[in-house]
Amino acid sequence: MNSLSNNFFDKVYNAVKLIPKGKVSTYGEIAKFLGKPHYSRQVGWALHKNPLPGVVPCHRVVFADGSLSSAFAFGGANEQFKLLKDEGVTFKQAKVDMAKHFYQFT
């Protein structure tokens, strides 16, 4: 792992932490924000490997279509669903209402 990839991971955490309450973002969008439009998987990996639970609101990061991560590790997709809903995020059946809660990094 070189300093660049390390920086990428750090940027991922930073970006995720920037997502305001009641908003969500996608792996691809974060990757794009970091200058790597095809690093969606690495973003997910960064969060998976992320030893900062509670610091990085991983539950605000969802799939591009608004569905929740299948391999979610905070307590299951159900827990993530509940958490987001508690923050004011609305859902379209089982998917986040991206049109209203999608947060784009500026």
Place this chain on the structure above:
DNA sequence: AACCTGACTCGCC
């Protein structure tokens, strides 16, 4: 060094 897997996404059927 090579192969496989994995918190993803897009395109095609």
Place this chain on the structure above:
DNA sequence: AGGCGAGCCAGGT
């Protein structure tokens, strides 16, 4: 509209 497959990158075995 929904489901399946291929593509992508990096890390782990």
